[in-house]
Amino acid sequence: MGAHKCFKYTSKHFYWMSMRSDFKDYTRRCHLCQRNKQPTTLPDRVVTPLPVPREPFASIAIDFAGPFPSDNKKELVLVVLDRFTGFTHLIPVSQNITAVETANLLIERIFSVHGFPTSIVSDRNPKFTSHFWMHFIANIKIDLNMATAYHHQTNGQIERRIRTIRQCLRNFVNPKGTK
Secondary structure (H helix, E strand, C coil), rough: HHHHHHHHCCCCCCCCCCCHHHHHHHHHHHHHHCCCCCCCCCCCCCCCCCCCCCCCCEEEEEEEEECCCCCCCEEEEEEEECCCCCCCCEEEEEECCHHHHHHHHHHHHHHHCCCCEEEEECCCCCHHCCCHHHHHHHHHHCCEEECCCCHHHHHHHHHHHHHHHHHHHHCCCCCCCCC
């Protein structure tokens, strides 16, 4: 949580003279805190946000998170985020998943439950730039919004969600991949 939040919550019940500096020292030396620490600097340019969807699952964002340690050959997580509500589906997949398999997963796990969206926001992963994927999206009449390479602000909502997923998984999964 960081030194400030630790101090804020603990000071409701406890107090000692060097409490604030003790929390700063602890979080600075804590291996888990430092491993999960993320930069929080603002972008150095003006970012134009995507239009806000008008209903749930009208616009989704998709991306892959990982690789993570695995026992059953599923090292990645396909993250599908509803841009309106923030509801997220996490689908474990293998690293060598194809564009066809990704499309089938979306049909089986997302579109069959929520219907077809009007737009999809994704990064420029080769699976999302393949000829098959472009024809698939065009045939079902979905607008494809591609994020600009190395500008995570274009698709910041899903990038932030993936950051949270990684932080949670890092705390619960052994980094060596053993049980």
